[in-house]
Amino acid sequence: MKTSSTRILTTHAGSLARPPKLVPLLDAQNEGTVDQDEFDRATRKAVQHVVRQQADAGISIISDGEQSKRTFSTYVLQRLGGFGDEECVDMPISLDEREFPNWGYRHRKLVPCVGPIAWKDFSAVEKDIKNLRDASAAVPHEEVFMTSASPGTVANFFPNQYYASREDYLEALADAMRREYQAIVDAGFILQVDCPDLALRNFWFPDTTIEEFRGVVAGNVEALNHALSGIPESQVRLHLCWGAGETPKIFDVPLTSIIDVVLKAKVGAISFVGANGRHEHEWRVWDELDLPEHMILIPGVIDNSTNIVEHPDWVAERIVRYAGVVGRERVIAGVDCGFGTGASIRPGVDPPLAMAKLKALSEGAEIASRQLW
Amino acid sequence: MPDKILTTHSGSIPRTLRLQEVLLNKAAGKDVDAAELDDACQEAVMEAVNGQTQAGVTVINDGDQSKTGFANYITQRLTGFEGEPEDRVLNLEQREFPEWAGTRRGRRQPCTGPIEWKDFSAVTADVKHLQAAVERLSQKPAAIFMTSVSPGTFTNHNTNHYYPDDEAYLTAVADVMKREYDAIAQAGFIVQLDSPDLAARSNNYPDLELSEWRKIVERNVEAVAYATRDIPEEQVRVHVCWGANAGPHNYDTQLGDIVDLLLKLRGKYLTVVAANGRHEFEWQVWKDVKLPEGKVIIPGVIDSTTTIIEHPETVAERILRFANVLGRENVIAGVDCGFGTSVSPNRTDPKIVYAKLGSLAQGAAIATKKLWGNS
Numbered sequence: 233m234k235t236s237s238t239r240i241l242t243t244h245a246g247s248l249a250r251p252p253k254l255v256p257l258l259d260a261q262n263e264g265t266v267d268q269d270e271f272d273r274a275t276r277k278a279v280q281h282v283v284r285q286q287a288d289a290g291i292s293i294i295s296d297g298e299q300s301k302r303t304f305s306t307y308v309l310q311r312l313g314g315f316g317d318e319e320c321v322d323m324p325i326s327l328d329e330r331e332f333p334n335w336g337y338r339h340r341k342l343v344p345c346v347g348p349i350a351w352k353d354f355s356a357v358e359k360d361i362k363n364l365r366d367a368s369a370a371v372p373h374e375e376v377f378m379t380s381a382s383p384g385t386v387a388n389f390f391p392n393q394y395y396a397s398r399e400d401y402l403e404a405l406a407d408a409m410r411r412e413y414q415a416i417v418d419a420g421f422i423l424q425v426d427c428p429d430l431a432l433r434n435f436w437f438p439d440t441t442i443e444e445f446r447g448v449v450a451g452n453v454e455a456l457n458h459a460l461s462g463i464p465e466s467q468v469r470l471h472l473c474w475g476a477g478e479t480p481k482i483f484d485v486p487l488t489s490i491i492d493v494v495l496k497a498k499v500g501a502i503s504f505v506g507a508n509g510r511h512e513h514e515w516r517v518w519d520e521l522d523l524p525e526h527m528i529l530i531p532g533v534i535d536n537s538t539n540i541v542e543h544p545d546w547v548a549e550r551i552v553r554y555a556g557v558v559g560r561e562r563v564i565a566g567v568d569c570g571f572g573t574g575a576s577i578r579p580g581v582d583p584p585l586a587m588a589k590l591k592a593l594s595e596g597a598e599i600a601s602r603q604l605w
Numbered sequence: 606m607p608d609k610i611l612t613t614h615s616g617s618i619p620r621t622l623r624l625q626e627v628l629l630n631k632a633a634g635k636d637v638d639a640a641e642l643d644d645a646c647q648e649a650v651m652e653a654v655n656g657q658t659q660a661g662v663t664v665i666n667d668g669d670q671s672k673t674g675f676a677n678y679i680t681q682r683l684t685g686f687e688g689e690p691e692d693r694v695l696n697l698e699q700r701e702f703p704e705w706a707g708t709r710r711g712r713r714q715p716c717t718g719p720i721e722w723k724d725f726s727a728v729t730a731d732v733k734h735l736q737a738a739v740e741r742l743s744q745k746p747a748a749i750f751m752t753s754v755s756p757g758t759f760t761n762h763n764t765n766h767y768y769p770d771d772e773a774y775l776t777a778v779a780d781v782m783k784r785e786y787d788a789i790a791q792a793g794f795i796v797q798l799d800s801p802d803l804a805a806r807s808n809n810y811p812d813l814e815l816s817e818w819r820k821i822v823e824r825n826v827e828a829v830a831y832a833t834r835d836i837p838e839e840q841v842r843v844h845v846c847w848g849a850n851a852g853p854h855n856y857d858t859q860l861g862d863i864v865d866l867l868l869k870l871r872g873k874y875l876t877v878v879a880a881n882g883r884h885e886f887e888w889q890v891w892k893d894v895k896l897p898e899g900k901v902i903i904p905g906v907i908d909s910t911t912t913i914i915e916h917p918e919t920v921a922e923r924i925l926r927f928a929n930v931l932g933r934e935n936v937i938a939g940v941d942c943g944f945g946t947s948v949s950p951n952r953t954d955p956k957i958v959y960a961k962l963g964s965l966a967q968g969a970a971i972a973t974k975k976l977w978g979n980s
Contacts, residue, residue, distance in 0.1 A: 331956075332956055334954040335912065478912050480913065507882065508911075509907075509908055509911070509913055509914075510913050510914065511916065511919075512915075512916070513918035513921075513922050535882055537911065537913065538851055538881070538882070540851055540852070540853065540854050540910065541854060541855040541883065542882035543883050543884065543886055545886040545889075546882055546885050549885075549886050582704070583704075584705050588853060592855075
């Protein structure tokens with residue numbers, strides 16, 4: 233993993249809006265009615281486009297914007313067997329919704345796991361890798377990353393109706409996802425495991441106490457480590473978040489309540505929410521932690537949930553704050569969460585503005601670099 | 606001298622559902638029963654006053670409940686606006702991001718005749734409703750404010766098609782609005798002049814150079830002094846902002862480019878945007894500014910454009926930054942802009958607004974503890 237050795241590097245949380253033409257294709261793929269050649273051509277083109285956009289915005293560690301994925305987590309449905317045919321399990325009612333019933337929530341149903349988890353289409357991973365490798369070869373960048381869902385996240389989105397226990401289910405998911413993780417790393421990319429499962433008590437485990445939830449997190453970290461065994465920590469970054477949406481967030485577990493457990497993950501960097509007003513103050517938490525020597529921080533210094541384009545001077549101030557806590561070499565400037573976590577979910581930031589925000593990110597990193605070097 | 610960080614907000618709070626319906630009907634030109642309007646307003650103001658008080662806010666208002674919009678309410682009160690509305694000019698953000706801007710175009714009501722009061726009872730009703738609501742509180746607020754549109758914002762929102770020149774128009778507006786400002790002050794309230802005209806160049810004069818536009822700001826600053834001349838400075842506060850919308854804001858004038866003019870404003874209190882990511886860094890501006898004696902700055906420490914409820918620790922950190930630069934007694938914790946600057950069917954759930962105000966009060970309590978200790 234490249235680090236900010238001579239200047240502050242920049243990256244983002246992974247997903248970017250899909251081009252309008254790709255959205256119906258992703259929906260059709262979900263329905264099983266897509267023309268595969270058309271889909272492949274469209275995703276390949278979309279990856280080229282977003283890779284170019286990131287380079288134009290001056291981002292140093294770039295991704296495919298998850299163009300081939302309908303959502304950051306449920307994309308596994310096309311890749312793995314063992315899931316049911318229909319969305320039939322209710323998501324829990326979140327604590328936010330209980331407190332603010334008029335806010336306007338999407339009530340989604342989930343596809344359960346009803347059989348043994350096994351790969352059915354690994355070529356989707358290979359296509360993603362090829363698309364990103366080819367697209368990134370054509371633009372200036374420092375490094376390339378690719379996202380993948382953590383075992384705990386898949387377990388949350390696909391409730392278990394088959395395995396004897398959550399532990400068994402997590403282990404099966406870890407064994408399967410491991411192949412995807414390994415392929416991403418073998419391609420020379422940085423693997424980003426998307427881990428809202430390590431923070432999102434409010435959505436997934438609203439009725440647990442913090443202590444009970446810490447137990448869930450510990451189980452998820454254990455499964456993640458199992459899936460990552462044999463993969464060098466320095467090739468993996470973990471994205472920790474509380475959901476990408478502009479929700480009230482008052483029930484977000486504080487970073488201090490979970491970070492000791494999260495830090496047991498065998499990864500080289502942690503990407504986390506640092507820009508939105510619910511979590512901005514948590515930069516101080518890192519000062520009080522006994523952070524492992526090798527661990528790189530990728531704080532969000534851009535808020536993915538608002539159209540307001542951050543001022544580069546403010547981005548710089550946020551970066552410098554983190555550099556003051558852990559040292560400039562251990563900070564990579566990032567974004568709170570994805571700009572397009574789901575293809576057909578209306579993003580918190582209108583797509584043309586997301587690029588303006590990425591530009592503000594790289595300008596802010598330049599200002600910070602001048603101050604720090 | 607206060608012994609704690611006081612809290613306030615920028616004025617507007619989403620209307621109650623009942624009042625929203627009445628106001629939208631009225632704006633659409635439908636017959637609205639006067640008694641029904643009065644009752645719905647009184648009820649809504651009670652709710653706003655109670656909501657702010659329960660959240661722990663100490664400098665409160667009526668939540669602009671009776672107003673259809675923070676600026677356009679005035680056309681219902683004054684003559685001179687009987688013509689057809691016209692399109693607003695495209696701002697710089699809309700020009701840079703047409704895909705984002707879509708077909709949304711603001712409209713404004715031009716001034717086509719002499720402006721005079723036709724319904725001053727709307728002002729007295731506002732005063733009466735707010736007094737009645739505060740009367741019923743067992744715990745009284747530290748102060749009460751009421752918003753009113755500034756002369757410069759008035760002229761920006763309602764272009765002049767009648768007066769011989771802009772100067773004459775601004776003077777006429779100041780003369781007429783003085784009556785509303787004076788009435789608010791005579792009720793014992795602080796008059797808040799809503800003044801995006803002092804900052805929002807992109808929305809109003811996108812094609813003017815900064816130096817040219819500053820001349821307009823300077824003129825508008827003078828109009829504030831002229832229109833409030835009979836009100837004690839302690840009862841005047843000016844709300845400066847770049848618009849309440851969650852747009853890109855990347856063409857917002859920087860505070861550093863206008864702060865010299867803002868400090869010439871008559872009035873004890875000045876509110877500035879300081880919570881959203883476009884303006885949060887501007888706390889630094891105050892390091893290089895000499896604050897006039899007695900001036901109190903009200904930085905936004907809550908972002909009015911997002912439903913994310915700020916953590917009280919984030920709020921406290923923002924307050925402390927200002928208090929350390931300006932002195933704790935020169936800072937009141939506020940909100941970037943209004944939560945409901947116009948009556949709209951797409952309103953934010955007021956419960957979220959009050960939760961954000963609760964965070965504001967909790968953050969101010971944390972900051973107070975750090976700034977005053979146990980003394």
